[in-house]
Amino acid sequence: MLEPPITALIVDDEPLSRTRLRVLLEGEPDVVIVGECANGLQALDAISARQPELVFLDIQMPDLDGLGVLDALGCGEDDDTCPEFVFVTAYDRYWKRAFEIDAADYLEKPYSNARFQTALGHARRHVSARRQRREQQERQEPQEQQASPAPASPVPARYPTTMATLRADRASVRPDGRVVVEDRSKATWHFILADTIDWIETAGHAQVRLHCGADTYLWRRSISGVEQELAPRGFLRVHRSYLVNAARIIAVKALHKGEYAIVLNGDTVIDTGRTYRDVVARFLDAA
Numbered sequence: 001m002l003e004p005p006i007t008a009l010i011v012d013d014e015p016l017s018r019t020r021l022r023v024l025l026e027g028e029p030d031v032v033i034v035g036e037c038a039n040g041l042q043a044l045d046a047i048s049a050r051q052p053e054l055v056f057l058d059i060q061m062p063d064l065d066g067l068g069v070l071d072a073l074g075c076g077e078d079d080d081t082c083p084e085f086v087f088v089t090a091y092d093r094y095w096k097r098a099f100e101i102d103a104a105d106y107l108e109k110p111y112s113n114a115r116f117q118t119a120l121g122h123a124r125r126h127v128s129a130r131r132q133r134r135e136q137q138e139r140q141e142p143q144e145q146q147a148s149p150a151p152a153s154p155v156p157a158r159y160p161t162t163m164a165t166l167r168a169d170r171a172s173v174r175p176d177g178r179v180v181v182e183d184r185s186k187a188t189w190h191f192i193l194a195d196t197i198d199w200i201e202t203a204g205h206a207q208v209r210l211h212c213g214a215d216t217y218l219w220r221r222s223i224s225g226v227e228q229e230l231a232p233r234g235f236l237r238v239h240r241s242y243l244v245n246a247a248r249i250i251a252v253k254a255l256h257k258g259e260y261a262i263v264l265n266g267d268t269v270i271d272t273g274r275t276y277r278d279v280v281a282r283f284l285d286a287a
Contacts, residue, residue: 005032006127009050011043011066012058012088017109021056021088024116030124040064044072052083053127054104059089063225070101071220084126086119173229181210181219190217194233198264200226200243213266238262238280239273246283
């Protein structure tokens with residue numbers, strides 16, 4: 001019996017990288033491309049809507065990076081609720097994460113056509129094994145139902161069906177103004193009033209650190225994504241690595257070349273970047 005083609009999604013913020021993957025995949029008769037995405041948020045929408053079996057996933061992307069996509073989906077090793085992944089990145093430091101989720105392969109840019117074929121071969125085997133597990137499960141389900149009848153219930157989709165579900169699973173700003181931050185190491189969710197956050201800084205790849213008085217919390221979000229969510233609540237991007245709560249500013253000191261030093265409650269001082277001096281100037285004009 002002829003196997004159906006593998007449905008594949010391409011996720012990369014670089015147009016040339018997407019084009020190369022598309023050209024290579026279009027030459028494979030057993031693969032059908034179901035979409036292309038330029039960032040992680042688009043990828044979450046596409047994965048939910050199109051249910052691809054295989055995702056070629058870039059890591060460093062704006063808004064939401066590849067690791068953020070994996071966290072949003074809750075992917076782990078031997079997890080058939082997620083698609084198969086081939087990491088495609090210019091960096092070699094994400095091997096551990098790829099191993100943790102049992103990724104089909106890891107393509108380090110630039111890669112040769114031969115290396116791509118090797119990765120695709122690994123992906124084919126992963127998809128084939130998953131299909132076999134699913135078929136076996138489907139054969140067993142009628143037998144289990146006959147042995148122990150149960151009320152009918154809707155069959156869940158392979159992946160969450162809406163972006164609202166995905167974002168709620170990760171962390172977001174609730175309508176009541178609280179930020180929900182998951183601490184997976186302690187299986188704990190922290191509900192933090194946005195108004196109590198003094199300032200926010202980047203803390204490694206696709207993570208930020210929330211400073212709330214003497215307490216700090218790690219939030220797996222890009223600082224650009226946090227800026228979009230918290231700007232309506234009075235947070236200012238004053239540096240590529242910092243957001244500050246305008247309500248916590250107690251002084252602004254002019255420095256040389258149009259830069260500023262912002263003093264917050266608790267005597268925290270944050271130097272602004274030149275790129276963001278207009279943000280501070282507008283804040284001062286509105287004072």
